[in-house]
Amino acid sequence: MPYSVKLEVFEGPFDLLYHLIEKNEVDIYDIPIADITRQYLEYLDELRYFDIEVASEFLVMAATLLHIKSRMLLPGKSQAEQEEEADPRQQLVERLIEYKKYKDITGELRKREEVCQKRLFREPLPVGTYVDHDPFILDMDVEDLCSAFVQAMRRYINLYNDDYDLKKSLEKERVSLTDRINYIKSIIRRSGRISFKGLVEGCATRENVVVTFLALLELIKERRIVIEQAYNFADIIILKRDSKGRK
Amino acid sequence: MEDREIKSIIEAVLFAAGDPVSLKDLCGVLDMYQKDVLPILKEMKDWYNYERRGFQLIEAEGHYQFSTRPEYYEYIQKLHSPQRKQGLSQAALETLAIIAYKQPITRAEVETIRGVQSDTAINTLVEKRLIQEVGRLDTVGRPILYGTTIDFLKYFGLSSVKELPDILEEQISYLDENPR
Numbered sequence: 001m002p003y004s005v006k007l008e009v010f011e012g013p014f015d016l017l018y019h020l021i022e023k024n025e026v027d028i029y030d031i032p033i034a035d036i037t038r039q040y041l042e043y044l045d046e047l048r049y050f051d052i053e054v055a056s057e058f059l060v061m062a063a064t065l066l067h068i069k070s071r072m073l074l075p076g077k078s079q080a081e082q083e084e085e086a087d088p089r090q091q092l093v094e095r096l097i098e099y100k101k102y103k104d105i106t107g108e109l110r111k112r113e114e115v116c117q118k119r120l121f122r123e124p125l126p127v128g129t130y131v132d133h134d135p136f137i138l139d140m141d142v143e144d145l146c147s148a149f150v151q152a153m154r155r156y157i158n159l160y161n162d163d164y165d166l167k168k169s170l171e172k173e174r175v176s177l178t179d180r181i182n183y184i185k186s187i188i189r190r191s192g193r194i195s196f197k198g199l200v201e202g203c204a205t206r207e208n209v210v211v212t213f214l215a216l217l218e219l220i221k222e223r224r225i226v227i228e229q230a231y232n233f234a235d236i237i238i239l240k241r242d243s244k245g246r247k
Numbered sequence: 248m249e250d251r252e253i254k255s256i257i258e259a260v261l262f263a264a265g266d267p268v269s270l271k272d273l274c275g276v277l278d279m280y281q282k283d284v285l286p287i288l289k290e291m292k293d294w295y296n297y298e299r300r301g302f303q304l305i306e307a308e309g310h311y312q313f314s315t316r317p318e319y320y321e322y323i324q325k326l327h328s329p330q331r332k333q334g335l336s337q338a339a340l341e342t343l344a345i346i347a348y349k350q351p352i353t354r355a356e357v358e359t360i361r362g363v364q365s366d367t368a369i370n371t372l373v374e375k376r377l378i379q380e381v382g383r384l385d386t387v388g389r390p391i392l393y394g395t396t397i398d399f400l401k402y403f404g405l406s407s408v409k410e411l412p413d414i415l416e417e418q419i420s421y422l423d424e425n426p427r
Contacts (some may be wrong), residue, residue, distance in 0.1 A: 011338055012363035039367055047300045057363045098360055101414050108336065108412045112403040113334050118320035119305070119404075121312065124265035 014099040015063030016043060021096075028096065031089055033072055037065040047166035060179060068092065142217070144229055145196075148236050149213050150199040157208055175208050180215035188240045196227075253277060253287055257311075262269060267310035267397070276375060299336070307400035308407055333370075342368035347411055351392035355406045369393065 004011055010016040019037050041062060071088040088120045186247050187194050196216075216238065219225045228237045260276055261268055274284050288311060292304040302313045315323060319419065335343065342365050343359050357365050372378045373393075381394035395408060 004416070009340055012361055014362040053365065061362070095360075095362070099362065102348065102360065103341060105344045105348070105412060105414055109332070109340055109403060112405075113316050116402060116404040118317035118324060119303075119314035119336070121314050122265045125263045130395075150310055165324045242419070 011103075013058050014096055015103065016040065016058070017096060017105045018100055020104070022028060031093065033065065033069045034038065037062075037069050039176060040065055051173060051208055064092065069202065092121075141218070145220075145227060145236065147212075147217065147233075148229075149209075151233065153206075155207065156200070156203075170233055175211050177214055177218070180208075181218055184212075184215055184219060184238070185224065188238065191237045193237055195239060199238070248277075250287060250290075250417070251283065253279070253284075254291055255293065257284075257288065262274050263309060265306065265313075266314040270309045270311065271331050291405060305404070306400065306406040307397045312401075323324050326343075329361075336368075338363075338365070339368045343372055343395075344397070346372070346378055347395050347408065348414065350394040350408075352394075353384055353390040353392055355390060369371075 008019070010019065017036070017040065020036050020043075021031060024032075024035065024039075026032055026036075043053055044058060044062060068088045184194070185201070199212055199216075201210055203212055216225070216227075222229065223241055226239050226241045228239060229235070256277060259337055260273065268298060270281055270284065270288075272283050273288075277284060288304070288306070292306070295303050299316065299318070301319055304317050305312055305314050334340075341361060342357055345360050346352055349360075354365060354369055357369070369378070373380075374395055375398075377399040378393045379396050380391045382392045383389040384392055400406065400408070411420070
């Protein structure tokens with residue numbers, strides 16, 4: 001019959017190392033490295049005995065400990081040389097102390113967590129939509145934006161065909177994506193919103209419409225704007241996204 | 248407007264909102280300046296605490312909200328047995344502590360301190376909206392910088408990150424001074 005053994009669980013090599021230092025009641029600035037290394041390796045052996053996979057970080061630490069131990073064992077250095085050379089344990093100790101600072105604070109945070117979980121909040125009352133928001137709020141995705149784009153293009157092509165000959169002779173207006181992004185950003189910054197139709201209608205060329213569309217996609221990707229549409233085929237409203245990530 | 252009336256309006260608005268309401272919005276509702284509303288909010292908060300009312304006014308980064316007082320949780324439980332949320336795992340809590348004190352910080356920096364991979368812990372914390380991306384470090388790979396959120400403050404009952412408990416180094420200095 002298999003039997004289970006309660007093994008202490010450590011969050012990482014530093015956690016385990018600190019536990020050993022505390023258990024042995026030794027000075028952290030003067031770790032008896034041979035002793036601690038042995039105990040550290042014993043723990044890893046124990047894990048292996050119970051068929052628990054040992055995370056690679058624990059093995060890296062084991063190697064570090066052995067390395068320090070061997071460096072401390074190396075004889076033959078002159079007094080002056082020894083003084084010049086930093087204690088091989090120093091870096092390890094510094095990291096250990098840094099880790100311990102945060103580990104200690106978790107106890108305090110845990111206490112606060114427990115208390116705060118006993119606070120209950122109410123759900124918002126169904127008194128209607130927040131005035132901050134407009135009545136036509138409906139989250140949209142990129143597909144909705146695409147269909148609006150197609151619509152806008154159709155509208156544009158119709159326009160284009162009416163005076164085809166006239167437009168053909170005009171010099172193409174070159175608008176870079178960056179320019180367009182900055183333009184949309186400045187509008188959003190100033191007025192907080194703009195309609196997609198309004199943006200596209202201001203475009204003189206097909207290229208410009210495409211660039212505008214790309215600019216919007218980019219801004220959505222960068223989470224600078226959100227788009228809303230009241231119902232299918234309605235005009236799309238482009239809104240500034242606030243720091244909290246919502247409208 | 249009398250203070251009493253202002254307080255009642257704030258109570259009504261916060262009660263209806265449920266969600267945290269920003270100081271800015273409260274001022275808009277009252278048509279008052281922040282400097283005039285702030286002391287009133289402070290007074291309300293202290294008063295509820297002093298009277299040990301069933302609810303309390305909590306604040307996180309300039310957002311206000313009502314919650315029940317933790318002491319009365321057991322009574323609410325008698326009627327409702329609300330689902331107790333499971334606390335954070337030790338790994339997540341450790342990671343969160345490092346991010347809270349060292350923000351903005353990259354995942355790699357967190358991992359250096361903890362000595363273990365922390366991507367799972369960080370993902371959990373992002374999912375729980377306790378931390379968020381606050382920018383990118385201007386270096387190779389432009390790694391994400393993480394910082395804590397308003398939800399983080401609420402989660403631990405803090406009104407700002409400045410209220411985080413001081414890091415105690417007593418234990419370490421104790422060992423330092425008393426080598427055995």
